[in-house]
Amino acid sequence: MQQQDNDEPLVTIRDLTFRRDGRVIFDGVDLDIRRGRVTAIMGPSGTGKTTLLRLVGGQLRPERGSIRFEGEEITRAGRGRLYELRKRMGMLFQNGALLTDMNVYDNVAFPLREHTDLPEAMIRDLVLMKLEAVGLRGARRLMPSQLSGGMARRVALARAIALDPDMILYDEPFTGQDPISMGVLVRLIRTLNESLGLTSVLVSHDIAEAASISDYIYLLAGGRVVAQGTADELYESDSQWAQQFLKGLPDGPVPFHYPAPDYAGDLLAGGEGREAAA
Amino acid sequence: MLDLLQNLGRRGLGVFERLGRASLLLVQILSGLHTLLPRPRLVIQQVFSVGVLSLVIIVVSGTFVGMVLGLQGYNTLVDFGAEESLGVVVALSLVRELGPVVTALLFAGRAGSALTAEIGLMKATEQLSALEMMAVDPVRRVLAPRFIAGFISMPLLAAIFSAVGVLGGYFVGVGLLGVDEGAYWSQMQDKVDLYDDVYNGVIKSLAFGWVATWIAVFEGHDAVPTSEGVSRATTRTVVYTSLAVLGLDFVLTALMFGD
Ligand SMILES: Nc1ncnc2c1ncn2[C@@H]1O[C@H](COP(=O)(O)OP(=O)(O)OP(=O)(O)O)[C@@H](O)[C@H]1O
Ligand SMILES: [Mg+2]
Numbered sequence: 193m194q195q196q197d198n199d200e201p202l203v204t205i206r207d208l209t210f211r212r213d214g215r216v217i218f219d220g221v222d223l224d225i226r227r228g229r230v231t232a233i234m235g236p237s238g239t240g241k242t243t244l245l246r247l248v249g250g251q252l253r254p255e256r257g258s259i260r261f262e263g264e265e266i267t268r269a270g271r272g273r274l275y276e277l278r279k280r281m282g283m284l285f286q287n288g289a290l291l292t293d294m295n296v297y298d299n300v301a302f303p304l305r306e307h308t309d310l311p312e313a314m315i316r317d318l319v320l321m322k323l324e325a326v327g328l329r330g331a332r333r334l335m336p337s338q339l340s341g342g343m344a345r346r347v348a349l350a351r352a353i354a355l356d357p358d359m360i361l362y363d364e365p366f367t368g369q370d371p372i373s374m375g376v377l378v379r380l381i382r383t384l385n386e387s388l389g390l391t392s393v394l395v396s397h398d399i400a401e402a403a404s405i406s407d408y409i410y411l412l413a414g415g416r417v418v419a420q421g422t423a424d425e426l427y428e429s430d431s432q433w434a435q436q437f438l439k440g441l442p443d444g445p446v447p448f449h450y451p452a453p454d455y456a457g458d459l460l461a462g463g464e465g466r467e468a469a470a
Numbered sequence: 471m472l473d474l475l476q477n478l479g480r481r482g483l484g485v486f487e488r489l490g491r492a493s494l495l496l497v498q499i500l501s502g503l504h505t506l507l508p509r510p511r512l513v514i515q516q517v518f519s520v521g522v523l524s525l526v527i528i529v530v531s532g533t534f535v536g537m538v539l540g541l542q543g544y545n546t547l548v549d550f551g552a553e554e555s556l557g558v559v560v561a562l563s564l565v566r567e568l569g570p571v572v573t574a575l576l577f578a579g580r581a582g583s584a585l586t587a588e589i590g591l592m593k594a595t596e597q598l599s600a601l602e603m604m605a606v607d608p609v610r611r612v613l614a615p616r617f618i619a620g621f622i623s624m625p626l627l628a629a630i631f632s633a634v635g636v637l638g639g640y641f642v643g644v645g646l647l648g649v650d651e652g653a654y655w656s657q658m659q660d661k662v663d664l665y666d667d668v669y670n671g672v673i674k675s676l677a678f679g680w681v682a683t684w685i686a687v688f689e690g691h692d693a694v695p696t697s698e699g700v701s702r703a704t705t706r707t708v709v710y711t712s713l714a715v716l717g718l719d720f721v722l723t724a725l726m727f728g729d
Binding site for chain 2 (some may be wrong): 246249250251275278279282283285287289290291292303306307348351387
């Protein structure tokens with residue numbers, strides 16, 4: 193632990209500022225993703241966790257600030273360089289994002305066929321191994337439209353690890369999983385991280401699961417990092433943010449509601465209905 | 471009044487902005503074409519889905535258009551005692567005009583709309599994003615093969631349309647109305663010029679294929695990633711392609727046959 197802390201982080205984010213349609217999503221975020229660790233990013237819905245993963249993947253460009261991957265500035269990388277870097281990142285999309293015109297097997301084989309010259313026999317072995325890991329080897333002939341949401345996400349996970357990347361970005365891997373596959377996935381993420389020496393970034397709302405496997409947690413709210421630390425540190429911290437979020441309380445610094453005018457006044461005004469009727 | 475002008479100005483700018491983006495996309499597609507050379511299967515697959523699936527509608531429409539041409543042509547020609555020339559009239563109308571134009575219009579409705587919807591939905595379901603994150607350029611992997619497939623399929627479909635149409639005209643003219651069979655074919659052979667008529671027809675359909683798939687692919691790629699956005703994009707593909715094909719047809723006809 194001590195000695196690993198001295199390592200340079202795989203990803204360093206400094207003073208990240210990003211706006212969407214004039215709305216500030218990030219306002220000076222500093223964040224480190226350490227090698228070989230599972231870093232969890234949590235925060236209320238709509239804070240920009242998915243956006244953060246896209247920024248790290250270079251799909252969006254920030255307004256200000258730096259994102260370095262192994263010391264290399266992603267925000268200024270050219271197209272070709274960015275594609276090289278992305279071969280070393282796997283990303284699990286929130287809804288799976290499988291290619292709908294090919295079956296499960298071909299989806300997992302896709303990155304291998306695009307980026308390697310491996311013979312088909314070896315691709316087959318690799319694909320079956322990855323599918324076995326997520327428990328879907330028997331589903332390889334199914335089309336994405338025949339999968340449930342949770343199954344699709346597990347196939348997407350198999351695809352994300354197909355090229356044995358250095359880092360995996362998981363966007364909500366646990367949503368839609370039953371308790372059994374949830375347990376398997378939680379262990380899988382941890383095992384992958386250990387056995388392949390991966391670095392994992394985990395975006396999740398499932399506090400217990402995420403806390404159980406992550407080495408470090410960042411809590412985002414209102415465009416900033418409001419709390420950070422290991423799970424134990426956060427549970428014990430006196431940060432109101434951490435307490436509210438971890439315990440799921442409606443009252444606290446994190447507003448549950450999207451900004452809106454006063455409730456009673458809004459009910460009495462009845463604008464929309466009247467306008468529509470008139 | 472000022473509002474109106476302002477609105478007009480904004481719309482005008484919007485049109486140019488979209489044209490600019492469409493041109494940029496075309497450049498990207500063209501500059502990525504060499505990556506398809508070692509992988510012809512990607513294109514062949516698309517030729518199948520774009521071309522072969524449009525075959526039925528092309529054959530059926532071609533037959534009917536040819537039959538109508540035979541009937542109308544006969545009624546006009548017979549007044550001058552020139553019904554022997556029916557073959558020429560049918561063939562020239564098809565090869566020069568109706569083949570390329572009607573094929574392009576049918577193509578917009580059958581294949582163009584499908585291309586736009588497919589690409590738009592791939593965008594809406596983050597498949598294009600996922601490709602980017604897998605370090606696969608969606609423009610090269612998804613758009614370019616479809617563009618080339620459309621470009622290749624259009625002249626082939628137009629040729630099939632014309633051939634079937636000539637047979638339709640033959641069926642009505644020779645089979646039903648009693649035009650001399652030898653005259654139908656020999657006059658056609660005499661008067662239809664390979665260079666003037668056939669080549670120009672092929673050039674037209676190449677141009678239409680280019681424009682039709684360019685519009686279809688761009689509208690899909692540029693669609694707002696929601697179901698409403700995709701449905702709007704699909705409509706735009708059909709409307710813009712039809713207008714572009716008809717306008718372009720006039721320009722090309724004027725250039726080719728205008729002097
Ligand atoms: N394409 C877009 N255009 C404009 N605004 C967007 C777009 N995508 C997301 N946003 C806005 O950016 C903010 C952050 O979105 P993001 O998807 O990153 O949230 P999130 O933290 O992943 O939420 P969730 O936990 O619900 O997935 C949201 O408030 C959303 O309104
Ligand atoms: Mg999200």
